[in-house]
Amino acid sequence: MKDRVRRLFGVTTLVGLAAGLVMGFVVAPREATQGNVQRIMYLHVPSVWVAYLAFGVVLAASIVYLVRRLEAADRLAHASAEVGVIFTGLTIATGSIWGKPTWGTWWTWDARLTSVSILFVMYLGYLLLRGMIDDRERGARFAAVLGIVAAFNIPLVHFSVYWWRTLHQPPSLMKPGPGTMPGIIVTALLVNFAAFTLLYCYFVTRRARLLRLEAEAEA
Amino acid sequence: MASEPLIRVTGLRKTFGNHRVLDGLDLDVRAGEAVAVLGANGAGKTTLLKVLATLVRPTRGTAIVAGHDCAKDPELVRREIGLVAHSSHVYEDLTAAENLTFWATLAGLRPSPADRAGALATVELERAAGARVRTFSAGMKRRLSLARFVLARPRVLLLDEPFTGLDQRGKKWLEEHLASFKTGGGAIVMTTHSFGRELAVADRIAILAGGAIALDTPRGALSAEDVHRLYALHAEDAS
Amino acid sequence: MVVVWKDLLVERRSKETLNALFFFALLLLFIFQFALGPDRERLAGTLPGLLWLGFILSGLLGLGRTFMVERENDCWEGLLLAPGDKSAIYVGKLAGNLLLMFVIEAILLVLFGFFFNLDLGGALPALAVVIALGTVAFAAVGTLFAAMTAQVRARELLFPVLLLPVVAPVLLATVKATEAVLLGESLGSVAHWLKLLAAADVVYVAVGVLTFDFVLEA
Numbered sequence: 001m002k003d004r005v006r007r008l009f010g011v012t013t014l015v016g017l018a019a020g021l022v023m024g025f026v027v028a029p030r031e032a033t034q035g036n037v038q039r040i041m042y043l044h045v046p047s048v049w050v051a052y053l054a055f056g057v058v059l060a061a062s063i064v065y066l067v068r069r070l071e072a073a074d075r076l077a078h079a080s081a082e083v084g085v086i087f088t089g090l091t092i093a094t095g096s097i098w099g100k101p102t103w104g105t106w107w108t109w110d111a112r113l114t115s116v117s118i119l120f121v122m123y124l125g126y127l128l129l130r131g132m133i134d135d136r137e138r139g140a141r142f143a144a145v146l147g148i149v150a151a152f153n154i155p156l157v158h159f160s161v162y163w164w165r166t167l168h169q170p171p172s173l174m175k176p177g178p179g180t181m182p183g184i185i186v187t188a189l190l191v192n193f194a195a196f197t198l199l200y201c202y203f204v205t206r207r208a209r210l211l212r213l214e215a216e217a218e219a
Numbered sequence: 220m221a222s223e224p225l226i227r228v229t230g231l232r233k234t235f236g237n238h239r240v241l242d243g244l245d246l247d248v249r250a251g252e253a254v255a256v257l258g259a260n261g262a263g264k265t266t267l268l269k270v271l272a273t274l275v276r277p278t279r280g281t282a283i284v285a286g287h288d289c290a291k292d293p294e295l296v297r298r299e300i301g302l303v304a305h306s307s308h309v310y311e312d313l314t315a316a317e318n319l320t321f322w323a324t325l326a327g328l329r330p331s332p333a334d335r336a337g338a339l340a341t342v343e344l345e346r347a348a349g350a351r352v353r354t355f356s357a358g359m360k361r362r363l364s365l366a367r368f369v370l371a372r373p374r375v376l377l378l379d380e381p382f383t384g385l386d387q388r389g390k391k392w393l394e395e396h397l398a399s400f401k402t403g404g405g406a407i408v409m410t411t412h413s414f415g416r417e418l419a420v421a422d423r424i425a426i427l428a429g430g431a432i433a434l435d436t437p438r439g440a441l442s443a444e445d446v447h448r449l450y451a452l453h454a455e456d457a458s
Numbered sequence: 459m460v461v462v463w464k465d466l467l468v469e470r471r472s473k474e475t476l477n478a479l480f481f482f483a484l485l486l487l488f489i490f491q492f493a494l495g496p497d498r499e500r501l502a503g504t505l506p507g508l509l510w511l512g513f514i515l516s517g518l519l520g521l522g523r524t525f526m527v528e529r530e531n532d533c534w535e536g537l538l539l540a541p542g543d544k545s546a547i548y549v550g551k552l553a554g555n556l557l558l559m560f561v562i563e564a565i566l567l568v569l570f571g572f573f574f575n576l577d578l579g580g581a582l583p584a585l586a587v588v589i590a591l592g593t594v595a596f597a598a599v600g601t602l603f604a605a606m607t608a609q610v611r612a613r614e615l616l617f618p619v620l621l622l623p624v625v626a627p628v629l630l631a632t633v634k635a636t637e638a639v640l641l642g643e644s645l646g647s648v649a650h651w652l653k654l655l656a657a658a659d660v661v662y663v664a665v666g667v668l669t670f671d672f673v674l675e676a
Contacts, residue, residue, distance in 0.1 A: 066672055122623040129620065132610050134236065137276065138675075142606050145669045146620065149599065152661050153624050160627035160654055164634065218237065274535055293675075298541040306532030310464065312471040317464075324460040325540040325547075351471070 009205075013198040020046075020195035023188035038102075042188055044094035046196035047087045048116065052154070054084025054200060055123065059151035062144035071215065072208075074140040077147055079207035081126050083200055088120045115161040122150045136215075223286075225250045225375060225406040226271065230280035232430075233266055240266045242430030244280070250374070253397065253407035255418050255438075257450055258427035264410035265304075267427065268377050271408060272302045285374050301368035304379040307360040308367075311353040315344055315363050318352060322367045330370050338369040343392065358389035365396065376400060378409045382417040394420050414446045426453045461550025462557075468527055475558065479520050483566050486512050487573050501574055506636035510629060512566045513559070513589075514596070514622075520558050521600035522617045524551055525608040534608070538674050548601065548670035552663070555597045563589055584639045588648075591655035592632035598662035599624050605673045631655050 025039050061077035064070060095113050096106050107113070126146050133139035226248040233241040240263040248254050258264045269275040270282050273293035282289040285299040302308075309318050316335055323330045330338070339345045342362040352360060361381065368376065376397070382390050397407055397420045411417055418424065418438060424446060426434040433453040441449075469475055490508050494501055501508070528534045537547055567585075571578055578585065603620050607613040635651040645652065 066669070118623050118626050121619075125616075125620045125623060129606075129610070129616065132612060132616060136236075138609070141672050141675065142610075145602070145606065145673055148669065149602070149624060149662070149665055152665060153627065156627040156654065156658055156661075160630040163650065164630050272535075272539065274538065294541060297539050300539075302535070302539060304535070306535060308531075308533050308536035310468060310527065310531050310533060312468045313464065317467060321460055321464045322536065322540070325537075325542070327542050 006205075009202060013195070013202045016191075016195035016198045020188075020192035023191045038098070040094050040098045042192045044091060044098060045189060046192045047091040047094060048112070049193055050196045050200045051084050051087040051091055051116070051119065053197065054080045054087060054204075055119070055151055055154060057204075058084065058123075058126075058147045062147035062151075065140060065144045066148075071140075072212070074144070075208045075211040075215070076204070077144065078130065078211060079204045081123055081143075081147070082207060083203045085120065085123045085127060086203075087196075087200070088116055088123065091116050092120060109165055111162045111165050114165065115157045118157050118161070119154065122153065126150060224248055225252075225285055226408065227283045228267075228271070228280070229282075231267070231270060231277050231282060232279040233263070233270065233275065234278045239430060241270075241277075244427075244431045246425060246432055246435070248375075248406045248408055250404050250406050251401050252422045253401055253409060253420055254423045254425055255421035256408065256410045256425050256427055257412065257414075257446075258410070260412070262427050263430060264412075264427055265379055268302070268304070268379050268408065268410055271375075272300060272304075272377050273297055274302075299373050300375045300377055301365075301371060301373040302377045302379075303361065303364050303368075303381055304377075307364050309352050309360055309363050312351060314349050314351055315339060315355075315366075316348045318363060319366055319370065323370050326367075326371055328370055334370060338366045341369045342366040342396070357384040358386060361385070362389075362392070374405055376405060376407045376409075378407065380411055381409060382411065382413070390417065414443045414450065416443075418443075418446065424449075426450055428453050459546065459550040459553060461547055462554045465527065465551070465554040466557075475520060475523060476561070479516055479558075479562055480565060482519060483512065483516055483562060483569060486515060486566075487569050491573065498574075505570075505574070505576075506633045506640060509566065509570060509636060510592075510633050512570075513563055513593070514625070514629065516562045516566065517559055517593075517596055517600065518618050518621065520562060521555055521597065521604055521621075522607075522614065524555060524601055524604035529608060544671045544674050545667045547674070548605075548666055551605075552597055552601045552666065555601050556593065559593045559597055560590075563593065578640075581639050581642065584645050585636065587645060588632055588635045588639055588652070588655075591652060591659060592628055592635075595628045595655060595658040595662050596625055598659065598666050602662075602666045602670065602673065605670065628655065628658050631658075 020042065023042070025042070057080040058077045061073045061080065065073040065077060092113065095116070099108055099113075100106050126143060129146055130139050130143050133142060224247040226246070228244055228246040231241050231244040232239070244263075244267065246254070246267075256264050256267065266275060270277055270289060271284055273289045273296050276290050284296045287295040287299070289296050308322070310321070313321065316339070319335050319338060320330065323335075336345060336348070339348050342365055344359060344362055344366065347355070347359065352363065355363070361384075378397075381393060385393060394416075397409075401407060401420075401422075407420075409421065421438050424434075424436055424438050424441070425432045426449065434449060436449070438446075490501075490512075494504065494508075525534070528537060538544075540547075567578065570576060600621055603617060603624075607617045607620070610616055631651040631654045635648040635655070638648045639645070
């Protein structure tokens with residue numbers, strides 16, 4: 001029964017992704033000034049969202065682990081951090097790809113790219129720390145502490161970098177008031193948001209399950 | 220009070236990665252009793268001590284010291300124990316007196332200079348009170364380590380091969396000190412791998428082999444050869 | 459706090475850390491000079507950045523050694539076994555580190571003033587505020603991470619790798635604020651940076667105090 005649910009989940013995710021891609025790359029209108037490259041926003045923006053979601057989950061799971069010492073919470077934090085790092089990397093990559101034709105350079109020190117890169121390094125460090133500690137219990141504890149520090153750092157990074165530089169598109173989705181983008185684009189974005197979130201959940205649950213099986217095999 | 224053991228270990232298991240060091244270990248120690256734990260190198264003696272000292276969490280099983288669970292209430296256990304291990308827990312650049320002041324203050328005590336002097340006198344270090352620990356011999360460092368517990372008065376002393384590296388005088392001194400600790404109602408768990416007169420202070424001998432206590436017997440009238448024979452029988456048997 | 463007393467005593471007797479850091483700071487200045495050339499103008503422009511680079515590099519070395527004394531003397535377990543609240547140990551170590559950082563920063567300021575012929579006079583009080591705010595955050599996280607990495611292999615590598623990204627926003631804020639202060643502007647003009655630093659201070663010290671227990675445990 002569990003297997004069927006899992007497969008169903010996987011299929012749903014795939015469908016969602018397909019829908020998102022179709023909406024982003026086919027249905028949504030071609031942007032006037034930037035051309036087709038702008039379509040990469042449908043990957044880039046949801047990636048950032050998922051990354052932040054992932055790290056939020058790391059924070060919550062880390063706190064739960066320290067307070068209750070539940071192994072499942074530790075595995076969740078671990079899996080979420082890994083997936084988070086992947087999506088962060090994806091954000092940087094898509095941001096770069098977007099940037100080259102648009103601004104002429106692979107890299108700009110603009111607010112979002114910079115903060116996301118700092119996030120990337122922070123959570124890579126998290127994974128590095130886990131890898132370097134042999135004692136499972138100590139590794140889980142230290143990672144949890146680091147997960148908490150890193151999460152509190154996110155808003156600090158966000159604000160400091162934003163004040164430091166602002167080249168990037170202001171976050172139009174979060175602005176209150178009438179939307180500045182035509183409806184179809186918003187819809188496409190939202191579909192991709194949903195699809196990516198599903199993808200995140202899928203990856204994390206599979207990874208966490210794998211971690212649990214590994215742990216059981218060792219005992 | 221005499222009926223309830225001060226230390227109760229039940230079904231203790233400790234695994235490091237793939238290596239199962241302790242497996243199904245049971246041990247009881249009463250107040251006023253000293254147990255010597257014998258075992259080969261790597262048998263898990265130090266691990267057992269560390270579990271009792273709350274430095275290592277058991278993988279399974281329980282260790283109760285002075286009524287508190289080592290895994291669930293380590294802070295409460297730490298108030299009742301004193302550990303004298305290979306690491307001497309003394310700062311080389313400080314003097315003996317300064318070390319005592321530091322450790323005692325950290326433990327929440329407020330020793331007066333008279334208390335400190337008294338503790339140092341008990342361990343026969345009163346003349347070295349102002350000397351830096353860097354200049355101390357191994358035996359002196361161990362005595363300083365013990366001096367901390369003269370001030371703190373724990374109910375349980377955990378000692379890891381305490382007689383190693385001591386000269387004859389030092390060994391005699393330690394024997395007397397441990398004996399008086401027992402008389403004061405304390406419990407002692409001591410690991411060792413020698414069979415000599417070091418065992419004189421022990422009331423019971425426990426042989427650790429194969430991750431558990433292979434033999435737990437009162438020392439009574441056993442001679443050194445007897446002990447050696449029993450050890451060979453159980454320890455080498457299991458390996 | 460007895461931990462600070464003990465660390466000060468040990469440092470006074472062995473004189474290891476402060477001496478080495480002093481020479482390190484001196485060397486940093488030479489390196490900056492060589493790397494950037496003798497052009498006064500260029501140096502003046504990058505001064506806030508260089509100053510903080512100096513603070514951070516020295517800080518990485520100094521903070522990384524926070525628990526060196528415990529490791530060398532085999533006292534780590536002893537700290538853990540001491541009954542009572544472990545956060546007190548964290549605060550003690552943090553206080554010691556703050557003292558160390560402030561001394562190094564003062565030395566670097568003097569050296570900078572000397573080598574680059576600066577007149578810091580008027581800006582000094584404002585500068586002191588900025589430096590204090592930034593250093594507290596840096597030391598708070600540094601002390602926590604030092605405890606974590608003390609028991610890990612490749613600690614000398616892991617410590618800066620973990621610390622630097624977390625300290626990045628603090629660095630941004632302090633450099634911007636220092637820039638403004640050195641140009642003679644008031645603290646009010648950089649209030650938003652100062653607020654960020656203050657927030658970082660509160661958060662990091664709080665996290666340090668609350669999680670130190672978990673880090674110290676064996």
